[in-house]
Amino acid sequence: MIFNSLTFAIFLPTVFILYWYVFNKSIRLQNFFLLVVSYIFYGWWDWRFLSLLFFSSMVDYTVGLLLQKSDKQTHRNILLGISLVANLGLLGFFKYYNFFVDSFIEAGAQVGMTFHKSSLNIILPVGISFYTFQTLSYAIDVYKRQISTTKDLISFLAFVSFFPQLVAGPIERASNLLPQFERKRFFDSEKAKDGLRQILWGLIKKVVIADTLAVQVDLIFDAPTYTSTPGITLLIGAILFAFQIYCDFSGYSDIGIGTARLFGFSLMRNFAYPFFSRNIGEFWQRWHISLSTWFRDYIFIPLGGSKVSKTKRVRNILATFVLSGFWHGANWTYIIWGLLNGLYYLPQMLTKGKGKYSEIVAVNQKFPSIKEFFQMILTFSLVVFALIFFRSDSIRRFLNFITNIVHNLLLKPEILLTWLQSIPLILIILLISIEWVQRRKQHVLQIETLHKYSRWTIYIVLLVVFVYLGQFKSDQQFIYFQF
Secondary structure, eight states: OOTTSHHHHHHHHHHHHHHHHTSOSOHHHHHHHHHHHHHHHHHHHHGGGHHHHHHHHHHHHHHHHHHHHOOOHHHHHHHHHHHHHHHHHHHHHHHHHHHHHHHHHHHHHHTTOOOOOOSOOOOOOTTHHHHHHHHHHHHHHHHTTSSOOOOOHHHHHHHHHOTTTTTTOOOOOHHHHHHHHSSOOOOOHHHHHHHHHHHHHHHIIIIIIIHHHHHHHHHHHTSSOSTTSOHHHHHHHHHHHHHHHHHHHHHHHHHHHHHHHHTTOOOOOOOSOGGGOSSHHHHHHHSSHHHHHHHIIIIITTTTTTSSOHHHHHHHHHHHHHHHHHHHOSSHHHHHHHHHHHHHHHHHHHTTTTTOOOSOTTTTSSSOOHHHHHHHHHHHHHHHHHHHHHHOSSHHHHHHHHHHHHHTOOOOHHHHHHHHTSHHHHHHHHHHHHHHHTTTSSSTTOOTTSOHHHHHHHHHHHHHHHHHHOOOOTTOOOGGGGO
8 A cells, every 4th residue: 555545545544544443442453553553554565574573563562571681691692683683684685585596696607507587576565675674773772782572463463564564664763663563642633633734745756756757767767778768868867867866755754754743653753854955964864764773783883983993983974874785676777876875975074074064054144154055056966976886787787877867968958948838847946945945844844833824725725736737547667665
């Protein structure tokens, strides 16, 4: 089941009514109900893979209970090892089996050896990268004694499978979300209204902007060859993809966070206007925050973080970013994308965090300074270049794409003028303008202080835009479903 579907439009209000008016007698009853509907939500895609979700949940629930009882370090290490092997083994098999087999076959061919791939066809379960990391972080935090284990199986299973964030995040920590399942929840009309506003904006970003951009992005990137495509078109295609993936993924997060708020839950923020970042370090503080902080806390810091020699700091940051790239998928292009972002980040890290920003740009001003403006342009350009790797099917396709940008970049005014008048670029300009004005807010539609008539005018305009410009094809999945 996907958020931008008619099925979900029926599912959500039905679940909402039953949750608050039928199953509101006790926390356990509400949690059990959320568990059931979350499994229905996930099983709508393919019920057979519910067993993987249940297996991953039960492994870490059991490991957590045993860790709480054990003080012997050897036993604790073994228990953590079981969680690591179970979760990473599950993820590795379903996500990377084909990658390693294909790489092995190609390596053999280079030395004159021929291997045949088996007929085993591995289907990637939706959301497996997200829920395995969520359950794994619980076991690690219990192991480190940073949180206490829970004995409430229903609460734990509901925490792992919570449908607003199950398939594509945010990747929640047990320290934040699990206690919310264990305490009484009360309906808050103001939070619910804010949740609905965030859902609306998430749908606009996905259905109107991302899916409109996707049409042009697919035409440009999926062309058999790039030789006949003007360089300016290829360059604009790369920019369009940057906004497509941003609106697609942050749109999912907005819908998920807003939906959770309807049920009395607060999920962590996952995007914070990343395209207004002044360097790559700030970009990764604002883009897919739940994953960035996961890799920081469970990979970078355990490796030694920045409190080691310069050589080891370089190793740690590159290893973290490469693993982040590998998390995204079984393709060398993702690994290079991760490595490239690590190389981008090194100058800031080696200067001991110089240029680290905690506040949004121009926080007390209407416009950025000239320096900030060019910092944002440079950062965005680096991000777009790396995302060409992310979007390309292979390294060869990436090289062809870049080569043809350089060879065919003769500026043709008529082509540029056509693009500037196109709906995709108009949508991007509107998006940037709206986000800039609202950049101090948690999300764009935090407009509760506006007069009632102003708010409803905005809602009506957005609904009209949604109906008339939205792409309502049945195959418009969210991009991060493939990860």
